[in-house]
Amino acid sequence: MTKLWRRLRYLQQRERMEADLAEEMAFHRAQLERDGAPAVAMGNVTLAREDARAVWIWPWLESFWQDARYGLRTLRSQGGFTAVALVALASAIGINTTPFTLFNAMALRPWPVRDPGRVVNLFRSMRGGVAGYGNAEADYLAAHSRSLSGVIAMDNREDVKSGGRTLHLTVVSANYFQVLGVQPVAGRGFLDAEDRAGAPEPVVVISDALWRNQLGANPAILSGGSPLRIALDEIPFTVVGVLPAEFTGTSPLRNDVWIPRAALKLLRPHDPSVEEYLTSPRTCCVSVAGRLAPGVTRRQAEAEIGLLINGYRASQGLEQGTRALVTGTAWMEAPGKKDKAAGAVVLLFVAVTLVLLLACANVGNLLLARAAARHKEIAVRLSLGGSRARVVRQLLVESSLLAIGAAALGLVVAYIAPPFLVARLGSDLVFHVTPDATVLGYTIAIAVVACLAFGLAPALHGTRGQIASAIKSEARFGTPRLPLRSVLLGVQVGISVLLLGAAGMMVRGLQRTAHLDPGFDVARVSAVTIGLPASQYGGERTRAFTEQLVAQLDRVPGLPLCGISSDSPLGNSHTSTALELHPGEAQQRVTFHEVSGGYFEVLGIAIVAGRNFTAQDAGRDSVLLNQTAARRFWPGENAVGKTFQSNARARTVVGVVKDAYTSDLGAVEPTMYFPTGGDRGVPLVLVRDPGPGTIERIAAIVKELEPRAELKAEPLSENFRQQMQPAIYGAAVAGFLGLLALLMASVGMAGVFAYAVNQRTREIGVRMALGARPAQVVRLVLGSSLRALVVGAVAGLAGTAAMSATLVRVMPGLQPSDPAAYAGVLALLAAAVALASAIPARRAARVDPLRALRWE
Amino acid sequence: MGKANPQLELLPGTLDMLILKALGRGAMHGYGIAQILKQTSDDVLQVGESSLYPALQRLLLNGWVAAEWGASDNNRRARYYTLTAAGRKQLAAERADFDRMVAAIQKVLATA
Numbered sequence: 001m002t003k004l005w006r007r008l009r010y011l012q013q014r015e016r017m018e019a020d021l022a023e024e025m026a027f028h029r030a031q032l033e034r035d036g037a038p039a040v041a042m043g044n045v046t047l048a049r050e051d052a053r054a055v056w057i058w059p060w061l062e063s064f065w066q067d068a069r070y071g072l073r074t075l076r077s078q079g080g081f082t083a084v085a086l087v088a089l090a091s092a093i094g095i096n097t098t099p100f101t102l103f104n105a106m107a108l109r110p111w112p113v114r115d116p117g118r119v120v121n122l123f124r125s126m127r128g129g130v131a132g133y134g135n136a137e138a139d140y141l142a143a144h145s146r147s148l149s150g151v152i153a154m155d156n157r158e159d160v161k162s163g164g165r166t167l168h169l170t171v172v173s174a175n176y177f178q179v180l181g182v183q184p185v186a187g188r189g190f191l192d193a194e195d196r197a198g199a200p201e202p203v204v205v206i207s208d209a210l211w212r213n214q215l216g217a218n219p220a221i222l223s224g225g226s227p228l229r230i231a232l233d234e235i236p237f238t239v240v241g242v243l244p245a246e247f248t249g250t251s252p253l254r255n256d257v258w259i260p261r262a263a264l265k266l267l268r269p270h271d272p273s274v275e276e277y278l279t280s281p282r283t284c285c286v287s288v289a290g291r292l293a294p295g296v297t298r299r300q301a302e303a304e305i306g307l308l309i310n311g312y313r314a315s316q317g318l319e320q321g322t323r324a325l326v327t328g329t330a331w332m333e334a335p336g337k338k339d340k341a342a343g344a345v346v347l348l349f350v351a352v353t354l355v356l357l358l359a360c361a362n363v364g365n366l367l368l369a370r371a372a373a374r375h376k377e378i379a380v381r382l383s384l385g386g387s388r389a390r391v392v393r394q395l396l397v398e399s400s401l402l403a404i405g406a407a408a409l410g411l412v413v414a415y416i417a418p419p420f421l422v423a424r425l426g427s428d429l430v431f432h433v434t435p436d437a438t439v440l441g442y443t444i445a446i447a448v449v450a451c452l453a454f455g456l457a458p459a460l461h462g463t464r465g466q467i468a469s470a471i472k473s474e475a476r477f478g479t480p481r482l483p484l485r486s487v488l489l490g491v492q493v494g495i496s497v498l499l500l501g502a503a504g505m506m507v508r509g510l511q512r513t514a515h516l517d518p519g520f521d522v523a524r525v526s527a528v529t530i531g532l533p534a535s536q537y538g539g540e541r542t543r544a545f546t547e548q549l550v551a552q553l554d555r556v557p558g559l560p561l562c563g564i565s566s567d568s569p570l571g572n573s574h575t576s577t578a579l580e581l582h583p584g585e586a587q588q589r590v591t592f593h594e595v596s597g598g599y600f601e602v603l604g605i606a607i608v609a610g611r612n613f614t615a616q617d618a619g620r621d622s623v624l625l626n627q628t629a630a631r632r633f634w635p636g637e638n639a640v641g642k643t644f645q646s647n648a649r650a651r652t653v654v655g656v657v658k659d660a661y662t663s664d665l666g667a668v669e670p671t672m673y674f675p676t677g678g679d680r681g682v683p684l685v686l687v688r689d690p691g692p693g694t695i696e697r698i699a700a701i702v703k704e705l706e707p708r709a710e711l712k713a714e715p716l717s718e719n720f721r722q723q724m725q726p727a728i729y730g731a732a733v734a735g736f737l738g739l740l741a742l743l744m745a746s747v748g749m750a751g752v753f754a755y756a757v758n759q760r761t762r763e764i765g766v767r768m769a770l771g772a773r774p775a776q777v778v779r780l781v782l783g784s785s786l787r788a789l790v791v792g793a794v795a796g797l798a799g800t801a802a803m804s805a806t807l808v809r810v811m812p813g814l815q816p817s818d819p820a821a822y823a824g825v826l827a828l829l830a831a832a833v834a835l836a837s838a839i840p841a842r843r844a845a846r847v848d849p850l851r852a853l854r855w856e
Numbered sequence: 857m858g859k860a861n862p863q864l865e866l867l868p869g870t871l872d873m874l875i876l877k878a879l880g881r882g883a884m885h886g887y888g889i890a891q892i893l894k895q896t897s898d899d900v901l902q903v904g905e906s907s908l909y910p911a912l913q914r915l916l917l918n919g920w921v922a923a924e925w926g927a928s929d930n931n932r933r934a935r936y937y938t939l940t941a942a943g944r945k946q947l948a949a950e951r952a953d954f955d956r957m958v959a960a961i962q963k964v965l966a967t968a
Contacts (some may be wrong), residue, residue, distance in 0.1 A: 006917055020923075021913070024886055024935040025905055027928070031887040034930075048906035055913040 010056045021052055064397065071398035081370060082402070085363045088744055089406030089450065092359030094413025095737070096352045097435070097443050101418045103345065104442075105433045107332035111250050114181025115291075116329060120298060122151075122288040122305060123325040123335055130325070130335045132285030133309070135261060135278050138173065140312045141288070147301040148290035150179030153261065155286040156251055160232040160267070160534065165214060167232070167256040170249060171264050177205070177241075179291050180250075186211075187241035190260050197278040200262035204230065204237040208245040210256045215239075232257065233535040235266055250289070252331060271538030281316045289329065298326040343810040344730070347803075351502070351737050354495045356450060358741050361491040362748040364454035367399065368485055369755045371458050378463055392459045399455025400448075407447035414439060457484060485752060489785060490792035492748045496741035496832075497796025497825055502803060503738035504821035506731040509814040513724060519660025519668075520569060520603035521688070522716045527568050528685040528698055531710040537682070545705060546683055550596060550618070550676060552701045553685065559697055563599035563686035564676045569662045570719035575680070577672075579646040581633055590629060591663055592672040594680055599673075600624075600657055602688045610640035610655030617675040622654040629670035630656045665723045686716075727811055746832045749785070753840035756781050757847075765849045774845035781844045782837055793829060797822060871903065871911050872920075873954060876939060876947040879921060885934040886912060912937065920946050 010017055025045065075082045110116035122141070123130055133141070135153055142151035153173045159166045177189030184205065194201040211217060218228055228239040237259065249255035259267070261278055268274050277283050292301060305324035313320050327333040371378070381391055418433040435443075461484050530549075537545065546564075553562045567573035578587040597613035600606075608627065630639035630653075642653045659668045676683060685698060695713045702709050757764070764777055772780075804816035878884065878892045890908055893901045915921040920943030928934035939947070 002919060003917065006919065010917075020925075020935065021909065023933070025909060027885070027932060027934050028887045028890075028905055028908075030932070045905065048904070048909055051906060052909035052913045055910050055917060 007056060007060065017056075018053065021049060025049060025052075067394050067397040068401065070394065071401050074398060075401060078370070081366055084747065085366055085402055086405055086409065088359045088362050088747070089402060089454075090409035090413070091740065092356040092744075093406050093410030093443065093446060093450070094417065095355050095740070096446050097410050097414035097439060098417040098421070099348055099352060100442050101414045101433060101435050101439050102421065104436070104438050105418070106252060107337075108330050108438065109436075110329040111180070112246055112248060113250075113329075118292045119180065119329050120148075120290055120292060120301065120326045121329055121334060122290060123327065124309065124322045125325055125335070126319075126322050133288045134281060134283045135286055136281040136283070137309060137312065138286065138288045141290070141305060141308060142173070142175070144308050145290070145301075145304060147293055147296045147304040149293040150175055151288065151290040152176045152179045153286050153288050154250055155261070156253065156255075157264070158534070160257070161234075162230055162232055162257075167210070168254055169232070170251070170255050170258050171261045172258050174260055176258070177243075179289075182243060182247045184241035185244045187239070189241055195260035195262050197262050197265070197275065200265045201260065202235065202237045202263060202266050203240045203260065204232065204263075205241040205243060205258045206230070206239055207243055207248070207256050209254075211242045230257075232259070233267055234533060235535050237263070250287070250329070267535055268538050269535065270541050273539070281313070281318060301326045343806065347806060347810060348733070350803075351499060351734070354499060355737055355741055355744075356446060357453070358492050358495040358744055360450050360454035361488040361495075362454075362744050363399075363402070364458055365485060365488040365492075365748055366751055367395075367454065367458040368461065368488070369751060371395070371461065372755075372759075382463065388463050391463050395459035395463070396451075396455050399459070400451045403447045403451035403455075406450075407443050410447070411435065411440070411443055414443065485755075486785065486788035489748065489752050490788040490795070492745040493789055493792030493829070494796040494799065496738070496745040497793050497829060498799040498803065499734070499741045500738035500825045500828060501797060501800030501821065502807060503731065503734035504824050505800070505804060505807060505814055505816075505818055506727070506734050506811060508818050508821045509811060510724070510727055510731050512815070513665065513727060516665065518570060518665065518720065519658060520605050520662070522570075522720045524689050525569075525602060525716045526687050526690050526695070526713050527716055527719075528687065528695060529568075529712045529714070530682050530684065530702055531712070532682050532706055533708050536708075542682060543677065546676060547618070548705055549683075549685075549702065550615075552705070553698070554615070556697065556701060560687060560689065560691070560694060561598050561601055562698070563602035564596035564683045565599050565686060566594035566676070566680040566683050568684060568719055569603060569660075569686075569716060570664060570723050572664050572723075574663055574669075577646055579644050579651075579672075581644050583645060588633070588670075590672045591669045592674055593662060594674045594676050594683065596676045599686060602686045603660070605660050606658045608656050608658055609638065610653070612655060613673075613675050617654070619677050620675060621649060621651050622675060623651045624655045624657055624673040625653055626657055626662075626668065626671040626673075627659045628668050629672060632670045665720075730811060742828060742832055746836045749789075749833060749836035750840065752785055753781060753837050754843075756784055757840045757844045761847055764844055764847045765851070768847060769849035777844050777847070778837075778841040781841060782833075789833060793826065797825075800825075870954070871907060872915060873947065873950040874901070875908075875911055875915065876920060876943055876950070879937055879939040879943070880947070883924075883926075883936040883938045885928060885936050887934075889937070915943070918942075918946075 025048065029045070111119060113119055123132060125131075133153075138151060138153035141148070145151055151173075152175055154176060155171050157169050157171055160169045161167075172190070174190040174192045174195035177184065182189075185208070187205075189205060190203065193199070194203050206215070215228070215230070229236050230239060231237070243258075264274050264278070290301075292298070302324045305326070306322060309322045309324065310320040313322065325335055327335065331337060378391055381394075382388065414435045422433055532542070532545065550564055553559065553564075567575070573593065574591055575593075576589045576591045579590055580587055595613070597615075597617070600612055607624075609630075610624075613622065613624065625633070625639055633639065633644070634642055639653050639656050643650055644653075645651070657673070661668060662671060663669060687694060687698070690713070695711075699711045702711060760781070764780070767777065767780070800822070801816065804814065808814045808816055874893055875889055878889050878896075881892070884892070886908055889912075890903045893903050912921070912923075915937075916923060920940060921937045922940050923935050923937050925933055926936045
């Protein structure tokens with residue numbers, strides 16, 4: 001070992017060591033010359049130096065090469081073992097690299113821009129919450145910050161229509177492309193003059209994909225000839241630039257078109273809030289990022305931005321107390337994201353790590369069996385003077401060959417699986433899912449860890465033993481069974497029970513959720529979404545449209561009852577507002593929806609106190625609360641008739657409705673219902689039991705008000721199904737991992753049983769000669785592993801119970817102690833044990849006593 | 857002997873032992889070791905750089921000698937080697953083996 005250390009020190013200080021050698025040889029020659037020796041005596045200097053240097057490295061490499069060649073030969077000669085071990089390890093490594101590749105692409109990679117390490121996201125922490133900055137604040141920072149060489153603002157706005165297609169739109173400050181260092185492949189980015197709120201310009205920069213797939217790669221933009229125009233929400237825009245394919249935007253979502261912030265005024269000419277959005281220091285928030293000036297650290301930038309922003313806000317008479325946060329642009333680095341991602345991601349990585357551990361235990365056991373079979377070979381090598389370290393190294397080299405092969409296969413999986421999965425999810429998310437250096441490093445790291453995990457113990461174990469006795473006889477009649485084998489078997493059983501248990505709980509949870517009552521009638525209600533030409537509406541126009549629509553729906557005869565809502569029930573809408581129960585008291589946040597009185601009747605949500613909205617409430621300050629909110633704000637009191645302040649308006653509670661999952665299936669939040677006002681855009685229409693022609697009649701009413709409106713009707717059960725989707729994916733992943741674990745453990749068990757039969761063939765023969773029945777023999781073979789099985793299963797169940805607490809947090813609706821799930825897991829395990837033992841047990845029962853005794 | 861007589865090849869494996877033995881007298885640089893071997897063997901053993909320095913590196917690697925820079929008698933920087941405790945033990949062991957080997961060879965030569 002000290003020799004190894006000296007070698008490593010040599011490698012580390014190589015330059016100095018080589019300089020020493022050269023100097024001392026020069027000295028040698030000088031001395032020779034002084035003593036008048038003939039030149040020929042010096043010999044070939046370079047060769048001599050090479051030889052001297054090689055002493056340190058060469059024999060080492062050579063012996064490794066020998067080990068590797070010998071190992072490869074052994075592995076090839078035992079094809080069956082090698083194949084099983086490779087498949088087990090490769091699937092385990094692939095199962096680790098695949099989610100890591102996705103996670104890396106989604107959360108760990110910075111934006112695809114020039115020198116991404118210097119580009120930072122700017123956030124603020126204020127009143128204990130994390131937020132962004134407004135456009136006006138971003139402009140102020142851009143003008144005054146010295147720690148940032150450029151400050152950009154960007155905002156993903158609602159999609160726009162262009163010739164029947166839906167395009168994803170981002171509005172950006174004019175310097176966006178220049179600061180990020182994104183060079184359009186054709187045309188240019190934006191000019192400063194194009195982002196002035198007072199003089200908006202209809203210019204657009206488009207993605208490579210849009211240009212290629214939908215504009216037929218129109219070369220006009222390249223030649224600079226006649227300008228290329230596209231309509232966004234019916235407003236004509238001039239294409240000034242096409243971006244390179246590598247740049248997919250600064251959000252995980254696909255983006256098609258970029259326009260200057262000011263151009264939003266052209267896109268939404270009737271929406272008065274746009275002016276405020278662009279210029280008011282009170283409006284929050286857009287995404288703001290910047291490029292750090294040379295030599296400036298993030299901490300320094302934070303200090304400067306905090307000072308600038310608080311100064312600016314003071315000058316505008318606004319609340320100060322901003323603490324600036326400067327983070328990298330990878331999704332994971334945004335404040336708060338870590339906690340959000342933590343639960344599910346940690347669980348997934350725990351699960352795949354367990355699969356890897358299982359595979360290691362599995363292969364470890366195979367190696368152990370092999371080491372036992374190679375006992376003689378190892379003993380001979382030891383007795384011929386091979387040091388134990390040398391033999392252990394030989395065995396470790398063999399296992400690292402396995403690990404390298406498995407890692408290579410695992411990388412192949414990491415190349416193939418993620419794009420396939422992303423395609424299956426079919427979303428608008430854009431990932432660069434090709435594995436990068438991070439993924440490669442991760443794969444190598446887990447392969448090394450795996451190799452040591454499955455290789456070291458058997459190698460040490462196999463080289464222990466008494467040399468003499470091993471050479472003399474290989475049949476070790478009645479020797480104690482290797483406990484390491486049982487430990488590894490127990491680990492495999494435990495892990496597969498744990499993973500199966502989690503999967504079982506999730507499947508049972510799904511079954512329960514599928515029958516969950518969301519508190520309203522999902523099955524019989526449909527939602528009609530109305531799409532108005534966006535550039536023609538907004539502000540007063542939308543409000544007027546909504547009022548007329550509600551009036552018409554009430555007036556038209558023969559129409560079933562309709563409800564109006566700002567957002568779809570179970571549509572994941574969590575828009576919230578602040579309220580003060582008493583002036584000056586701490587603010588509380590509450591989720592709200594804008595609805596009509598018909599909403600509660602159509603959905604079948606009971607009014608438990610007070611009254612429902614009537615037509616007279618529209619635009620007034622009446623609100624309804626759900627039971628959770630009423631209990632939270634006025635515990636033990638009747639909430640009806642109470643008043644409170646919200647957004648500087650006094651509101652009066654006119655009624656309390658039954659709790660219902662109107663936002664999502666996760667939990668019932670404190671919720672407030674405002675009467676429909678049209679402030680939140682075009683509402684949707686809810687219809688109960690739409691008979692034939694109902695939707696058409698609603699469409700006719702809408703078209704009468706706006707001929708170009710588009711309608712889409714969908715049953716609410718579709719929302720319910722989508723709410724279940726993450727849980728279904730989760731259960732599918734857990735089930736897949738659980739079954740794979742069980743499969744690996746079964747193969748492992750079969751191997752152990754077969755080994756036991758082999759080892760004890762003579763004993764079995766003797767017993768059968770003495771009259772033991774086959775059933776007794778089978779019990780004998782299984783019995784030796786029984787304790788490992790039971791201990792493993794119990795530990796696995798305990799692990800499941802421990803993990804269930806975290807699982808419940810990630811997937812609400814689970815029941816930690818679900819006897820059916822546990823029973824199902826044990827039944828599966830029993831079946832696996834029966835299957836795994838079938839062939840070895842049959843072989844044991846068929847042992848011919850005479851043959852067995854004559855063995856050797 | 858003289859020029860007419862070609863130098864003898866060292867028996868394989870013996871150079872390390874001879875260096876260790878030479879260092880038994882005290883610290884010495886590489887050139888000094890070569891000189892000592894040459895003188896004490898009456899010019900029979902002329903060790904060149906090409907075998908001396910690899911041997912010294914090998915001894916360093918095994919921890920049988922240690923090296924340190926110092927000033928030579930003509931005041932140049934030279935690297936001096938000294939015998940370590942492990943080296944002393946190694947020398948004794950190799951020497952015993954060698955003696956037995958030589959005795960055995962001579963016995964065979966005498967009787968055959």
